[in-house]
């Protein structure tokens with residue numbers, strides 16, 4: 001009996017230590033966590049409006065740092081959760097792999113230049129992120145991921161013709177404007193605070209009705225599915241065709257309400 005009690009106590013202690021070791025974040029991972037939420041990257045991204053300066057966006061604006069498929073919080077983020085990033089081993093459809101993968105923060109180095117600093121997509125160097133920041137982000141991703149491989153997804157990079165075709169198809173669909181308003185609130189307000197007010201993104205509903213509503217809807221649908229300069233694209237597993245049709249129905253209704 002006494003042996004059994006001693007054995008149980010020992011087990012409890014061992015399990016306790018393992019849990020504790022797990023719960024404690026290294027300084028590196030803690031730095032990664034702070035960078036993930038900080039649009040200034042600890043002050044290293046400078047204020048200003050030109051290329052290479054802050055947009056005001058942080059990683060957290062477009063990626064969850066928890067499993068948002070298992071435990072959604074209701075927000076719709078353009079990027080997938082960063083849970084599982086260290087397990088992926090490659091990013092940008094295989095364009096970033098091998099030793100470059102960790103150096104580019106699992107692909108986050110692309111977003112670091114493009115979305116946080118407005119560097120045009122074709123000029124981005126995904127390894128330009130300071131090495132210690134890439135390491136810190138990866139340490140954080142490892143800490144929060146553990147064995148969780150994260151969401152499974154495939155990203156089809158659309159060329160301009162495919163984007164336009166998607167836009168034409170979406171603009172021709174019927175949508176539910178009430179659902180569209182809710183989706184807009186959950187997905188778009190970080191950059192379009194309301195449809196009538198500019199933020200990081202442009203003001204969508206102005207004071208004048210559009211001349212050609214259908215043409216505008218095709219252009220907007222193309223932008224939502226395909227992305228813009230700074231506007232992120234929304235993949236079909238994040239916003240379905242019907243979701244985008246609903247958002248367009250809402251925006252179309254607001255455009256039609258503009259007093260002539």
Ligand code: HEC
Pocket residue numbers: 036057058059060061062063078079080081082085090091092093105106107108109111112115116137155230232233
């Ligand atoms: C404006 C939105 C936005 C911001 C801000 C942003 N990302 Fe992304 N990110 C995306 C989108 C969209 C993708 C492509 C879809 C995906 O892979 O989830 C992506 C892709 C990624 C990927 C996966 C790359 C791949 O191709 O497999 C990682 C990792 C990542 N981002 C990390 C980060 C980190 C770290 C930051 C902050 C430095 C950040 N992102 C900031 C939108 C953003």
Ligand code: HEC
Pocket residue numbers: 057078184187188189190191192200201202204220221223224227228229230231232234247
């Ligand atoms: C990370 C910031 C960001 C998010 C999130 C975002 N947008 Fe944008 N959006 C922009 C920016 C910046 C522009 C200006 C043009 C560009 O960068 O392509 C824009 C432009 C647009 C345009 C084109 C306006 C025009 O007249 O050309 C539409 C339509 C639009 N956004 C709709 C949406 C919708 C709908 C959502 C949510 C599903 C959304 N945006 C989410 C940043 C964002």
